[in-house]
Amino acid sequence: MGSRQDPADVLIIGAGTAAGVAAKHLAEAGFKVVCLEQGTWVDPGELPGNKPEYELLGAKDWHPSPNVRGRREDYPVDTTDADLPVWMYNGVGGSSVLYGGIWARPLPSDFRARTLDGVADDWPLSYDELLPYYQAVEREMSVSGLGGNPAYPPGFEPPLPAAPIHRTGRMMAEGMNRLGWHWWPGTNAIPTVNRTHEGMCVRYGICRMGCPEGAKSSTDVTHWRDAVSLGAEVIVRARVARVTLDERGRANGAVYLRDGREHFQAASLVLMAAGGIGTPRLLLMSACDRFPDGLANSSGLVGKRLMLHPYAVSVGVYDDDLENWLGPAGEHIGSMQFYETDASRGFVRGAKWSLLPIAGPLEAVEKWTDKGSLNGEEFWGAGSADRMKSFVRMLQWHVVPEDLPEETNFVSLHPSLTDSDGLPAAKVHYRVSENTNKIIDFHLARSLEAHEAAGAEKTWIAGRNFMTGHNTGTAKMGDDPTTSVVDRFGRTHDVPNLYIIDASVFTTSTGVNPTATICALAKRTATHITSNAREQEVAS
Amino acid sequence: MSVVNFTAELSDTSRTRLAALADVLIPGGSGLPSATEADVAGQWINRVLGASPDLANPVAHVLAIEGAPGEVLEQLRQRDPDVFDGFAFAVGGAYFMNPAVRRALGYPGVAPRRLPAAEGEAEYYLEDDILAPVLDRGPVYRQVPA
Numbered sequence: 166m167g168s169r170q171d172p173a174d175v176l177i178i179g180a181g182t183a184a185g186v187a188a189k190h191l192a193e194a195g196f197k198v199v200c201l202e203q204g205t206w207v208d209p210g211e212l213p214g215n216k217p218e219y220e221l222l223g224a225k226d227w228h229p230s231p232n233v234r235g236r237r238e239d240y241p242v243d244t245t246d247a248d249l250p251v252w253m254y255n256g257v258g259g260s261s262v263l264y265g266g267i268w269a270r271p272l273p274s275d276f277r278a279r280t281l282d283g284v285a286d287d288w289p290l291s292y293d294e295l296l297p298y299y300q301a302v303e304r305e306m307s308v309s310g311l312g313g314n315p316a317y318p319p320g321f322e323p324p325l326p327a328a329p330i331h332r333t334g335r336m337m338a339e340g341m342n343r344l345g346w347h348w349w350p351g352t353n354a355i356p357t358v359n360r361t362h363e364g365m366c367v368r369y370g371i372c373r374m375g376c377p378e379g380a381k382s383s384t385d386v387t388h389w390r391d392a393v394s395l396g397a398e399v400i401v402r403a404r405v406a407r408v409t410l411d412e413r414g415r416a417n418g419a420v421y422l423r424d425g426r427e428h429f430q431a432a433s434l435v436l437m438a439a440g441g442i443g444t445p446r447l448l449l450m451s452a453c454d455r456f457p458d459g460l461a462n463s464s465g466l467v468g469k470r471l472m473l474h475p476y477a478v479s480v481g482v483y484d485d486d487l488e489n490w491l492g493p494a495g496e497h498i499g500s501m502q503f504y505e506t507d508a509s510r511g512f513v514r515g516a517k518w519s520l521l522p523i524a525g526p527l528e529a530v531e532k533w534t535d536k537g538s539l540n541g542e543e544f545w546g547a548g549s550a551d552r553m554k555s556f557v558r559m560l561q562w563h564v565v566p567e568d569l570p571e572e573t574n575f576v577s578l579h580p581s582l583t584d585s586d587g588l589p590a591a592k593v594h595y596r597v598s599e600n601t602n603k604i605i606d607f608h609l610a611r612s613l614e615a616h617e618a619a620g621a622e623k624t625w626i627a628g629r630n631f632m633t634g635h636n637t638g639t640a641k642m643g644d645d646p647t648t649s650v651v652d653r654f655g656r657t658h659d660v661p662n663l664y665i666i667d668a669s670v671f672t673t674s675t676g677v678n679p680t681a682t683i684c685a686l687a688k689r690t691a692t693h694i695t696s697n698a699r700e701q702e703v704a705s
Numbered sequence: 706m707s708v709v710n711f712t713a714e715l716s717d718t719s720r721t722r723l724a725a726l727a728d729v730l731i732p733g734g735s736g737l738p739s740a741t742e743a744d745v746a747g748q749w750i751n752r753v754l755g756a757s758p759d760l761a762n763p764v765a766h767v768l769a770i771e772g773a774p775g776e777v778l779e780q781l782r783q784r785d786p787d788v789f790d791g792f793a794f795a796v797g798g799a800y801f802m803n804p805a806v807r808r809a810l811g812y813p814g815v816a817p818r819r820l821p822a823a824e825g826e827a828e829y830y831l832e833d834d835i836l837a838p839v840l841d842r843g844p845v846y847r848q849v850p851a
Binding site: 214215216217218219220221222224225226272273274276277280281291292313315316317318326327328329330331332334335338339342345347348349350357365366367368369370371378486488490491492501502504505506524525526527530534543545546547549550551553554556557 | 729730731732733734735736737752753756757759760782790793794797798801802807810812816817818819820821822827829830831835838839840842843844845846847848849850
């Protein structure tokens with residue numbers, strides 16, 4: 166065992182999106198915060214977005230799949246028994262480094278799926294309870310957008326002005342108006358004015374590869390720098406092997422590996438923030454005599470109920486050059502027209518749509534060549550020049566279908582595959598459910614109608630199940646310790662000083678991008694900890 | 706997967722073969738150059754393999770197959786689509802990196818470049834009350850029981 170660090174008040178495991186929000190809040194309140202992160206800080210100069218090779222680098226070194234990147238810090242994720250790849254980024258800022266920056270709150274009905282639709286479970290909290298935390302983190306994350314969106318109750322006023330919807334958004338908006346369907350200018354965690362730590366968006370259009378301008382709100386930029394200046398310590402290249410308990414069953418720190426040596430970090434309180442795959446992996450790796458099936462797993466639900474948002478995409482080719490490469494990316498416009506349940510459609514729940522730019526020609530080629538593309542034409546060969554000439558005349562709708570929880574979709578420890586430190590890899594077991602497939606079918610059909618109404622000369626479904634970085638539900642939040650892992654504040658039912666603050670706690674996945682809710686929940690948990698510090702049980 | 710140190714070993718003969726294969730995928734026309742005309746098998750494939758060395762494997766795989774370029778690629782597409790896709794990705798990546806190709810396709814610059822929004826641009830695209838129909842329809846979310 167290597168050197169024992171000075172005890173922390175709060176140990177955070179993983180330096181991702183939620184961790185940044187919590188670390189800054191806790192450090193501001195005077196807590197001594199230590200974070201163990203298996204990756205490193207991102208050097209903005211290394212990000213590919215303003216280099217001629219950007220699409221090639223985005224397909225390898227900066228690919229959102231850890232299996233494709235294959236960096237030392239990327240633990241393998243076996244998806245041979247999964248219907249789609251699993252994406253994440255391991256480093257300071259976590260997956261916010263490579264997300265698109267789309268900022269989407271769920272709706273009040275998302276927190277009452279059982280009550281309203283008879284499926285899944287109600288969250289143990291409501292939209293209204295989360296509202297002040299959404300509003301707080303929208304300021305911290307420099308969210309830009311237009312207030313007054315009738316898809317939401319009053320109280321959704323993005324703090325920064327909306328970005329232009331461009332020719333792309335205008336073209337589609339006119340089509341949506343012809344159909345009488347909802348649309349709204351895009352809401353993104355991408356600043357439209359200069360901020361303390363961020364420049365304003367310069368519209369590279371490559372947000373999903375990381376922003377070289379520092380103009381996308383990833384928490385390495387928005388939170389971690391402040392947290393460190395307030396005294397928080399981030400130990401990088403530190404791969405946690407297990408969370409430990411004291412003799413009373415309180416979490417008292419973590420064993421981690423760094424440069425081939427084993428270390429121990431002691432703490433009074435432990436926050437898990439390793440993401441919807443990493444957190445259950447670590448809890449399962451932390452099995453002990455008291456919790457032989459995995460730490461905080463008396464419910465048996467650690468790793469279970471994995472929800473992934475199997476994305477789908479449709480495209481249309483239009484008459485005019487739409488400058489569809491212009492950022493932010495980020496959404497230009499969004500639609501919640503078919504978000505709410507309508508039982509006459511033959512399924513429950515729904516999906517949000519986002520109209521996204523297309524970062525470059527190689528991404529455009531995928532609209533023909535993706536295995537899920539129904540274009541029907543071979544892209545390469547005779548006629549390819551004409552197809553290439555259509556690249557800048559394309560629009561794409563991304564559909565984010567709500568995925569309901571099922572215990573047959575889960576994360577487990579791999580029996581043989583390991584990471585670069587010899588720790589068990591994650592194995593994902595995941596099948597797209599019948600209800601989710603019906604959501605996708607319906608929404609893709611409607612999105613093709615939207616393209617046609619907007620004037621597309623040709624439309625097609627360009628892919629489904631092609632991605633998700635939305636890894637949720639694997640440590641369910643609920644009031645009942647027998648049917649959930651954490652309580653309404655993210656505290657594990659089994660270990661009173663062990664919290665989970667990432668997307669693992671989602672009771673349902675909702676049908677929107679999760680970052681807003683991840684940040685709001687992390688802010689709420691951090692606020693709860695600072696407000697109840699005197700009553701908080703801690704390690705001895 | 707081992708990575709071939711490819712660009713250093715790529716002979717003139719191999720580059721000629723690569724160009725012929727690439728022309729099958731990208732024959733040009735409609736104002737766009739062919740792969741050969743765009744120098745795919747020269748400096749641009751070097752740039753591709755420098756950025757993504759793993760792509761040397763499918764490129765080397767295809768170069769090692771003898772036969773008429775069109776037949777080689779058609780058989781590969783049917784029998785080994787992963788290798789075909791990797792080869793096409795490398796060739797396409799090289800082609801699209803050529804600034805003349807990017808320009809002809811309508812992309813500005815040799816890479817994404819800074820184009821901050823102009824003052825009033827956001828408002829411009831919302832002119833003519835384009836949001837009025839959305840607002841006139843009112844709320845579209847469900848009420849939730851307290």
